[in-house]
Amino acid sequence: MKETACQECGIIIEIGSFSPSQQYACPRCKSVFYRPGESLDLVLVMAVTSFLFFIPAIFLPILSLEILDKTQSVTLMEAVLFFFYDGYAIIAIIAAASGVLIPLVLLGLICMMVLAIKMGHTATKVRGLIRLYEHLTHWAMGEVYLISIFVAMVKLNGMAVLVINFGLFSFFFFLISFYISITWFNTQDLWNQHELEN
Amino acid sequence: MNWKTDLSEGKSLCHICNYLQDKENKRCLRCAEPLHQRRPQSLAQTWGYVLAATLFLIPANILPMMVVTALGNDDRSTIMEGVIYFLKHQEYGIGGIIFIASVAVPIFKIVVIYFVLLIVSFKQSTKSKLGLKLFHIIHIIGKWSMLDIFVVALMVSMVQFGNLASIQTGSAAIAFCAAVVLTIIATLKFDPRLMFDINTQEDK
Numbered sequence: 001m002k003e004t005a006c007q008e009c010g011i012i013i014e015i016g017s018f019s020p021s022q023q024y025a026c027p028r029c030k031s032v033f034y035r036p037g038e039s040l041d042l043v044l045v046m047a048v049t050s051f052l053f054f055i056p057a058i059f060l061p062i063l064s065l066e067i068l069d070k071t072q073s074v075t076l077m078e079a080v081l082f083f084f085y086d087g088y089a090i091i092a093i094i095a096a097a098s099g100v101l102i103p104l105v106l107l108g109l110i111c112m113m114v115l116a117i118k119m120g121h122t123a124t125k126v127r128g129l130i131r132l133y134e135h136l137t138h139w140a141m142g143e144v145y146l147i148s149i150f151v152a153m154v155k156l157n158g159m160a161v162l163v164i165n166f167g168l169f170s171f172f173f174f175l176i177s178f179y180i181s182i183t184w185f186n187t188q189d190l191w192n193q194h195e196l197e198n
Numbered sequence: 199m200n201w202k203t204d205l206s207e208g209k210s211l212c213h214i215c216n217y218l219q220d221k222e223n224k225r226c227l228r229c230a231e232p233l234h235q236r237r238p239q240s241l242a243q244t245w246g247y248v249l250a251a252t253l254f255l256i257p258a259n260i261l262p263m264m265v266v267t268a269l270g271n272d273d274r275s276t277i278m279e280g281v282i283y284f285l286k287h288q289e290y291g292i293g294g295i296i297f298i299a300s301v302a303v304p305i306f307k308i309v310v311i312y313f314v315l316l317i318v319s320f321k322q323s324t325k326s327k328l329g330l331k332l333f334h335i336i337h338i339i340g341k342w343s344m345l346d347i348f349v350v351a352l353m354v355s356m357v358q359f360g361n362l363a364s365i366q367t368g369s370a371a372i373a374f375c376a377a378v379v380l381t382i383i384a385t386l387k388f389d390p391r392l393m394f395d396i397n398t399q400e401d402k
Contacts, residue, residue: 131214
């Protein structure tokens, strides 16, 4: 018997026997309050894959532009840091943080939490990380950043000749695997794992 | 039907780890997050953020978003002009995406936040389910209005050819960014349970 309450409308819900592989919705407002995540092993594999794609993404050029006979290639690092010279630091910080840095931090947190659980620690040991993760997760906008790259490419297509470099592909795969790992990962599973064992 | 709620049972739910416990606890017993039955000052803070966001939307739509300099000519374009540019060049897909992300979504979000705030203020308990449904939608689509900000940020950093061609951000970029961020904070501050609390009180 497990007693919980709906996050959205506040009613008390009693669950006869809780099984972590099932989805649960509130009987009054119909909002889902537990969605099963994938197994922690899969999440860890996805998060590590994402890290591996990030390394070439940050150092290799993502795009080359040609106007008349001038060529210029940009790396992601330059694209993120350029704003600091331009005077619009606020936008630069928000774009860099929500598009690249927060996804990275979240991936790091996922790896640390999953590894700690795998090494036999309880979720209470990593509760600080869980709280940080839950607060930051609202601000991760990797998927929006991804689409914005394509929109920017279409816009630039009229002005200059575009050459797509390998860095863009690895950044694309970084964001895709980041997105998959946060959808698969569910912090409630960390607590459940601990409670089901007891 | 009479529902038991966390208010009537004297319990509170941790918003981080969903652990239901006695409302006397200052911090969650399981994850140590500060514990409140309802988000503190939810209504006042949501009103504040959403009003600020509404004000920022006005300069965001009037001022230029991006200044494109090509071969010595300055070309300033606002958000709507950017959309019209794509429609003129038969790029209906991209034009549609930008229109939805930077014009329709921000306005829709702000209207929905006013709607749920008014539900709570005027105790319209029959509309609370509709309000929650709309609130869920804006929670999901909320981050997509950052799209235009990212596009501008990327284009500025990519196109720097000196006098030949360069792109600067316009002043609307900051206003629009502020509007979007403030709306996201407003949705995080609003506690949807407030809409249902009036409902349960009337049942009794």
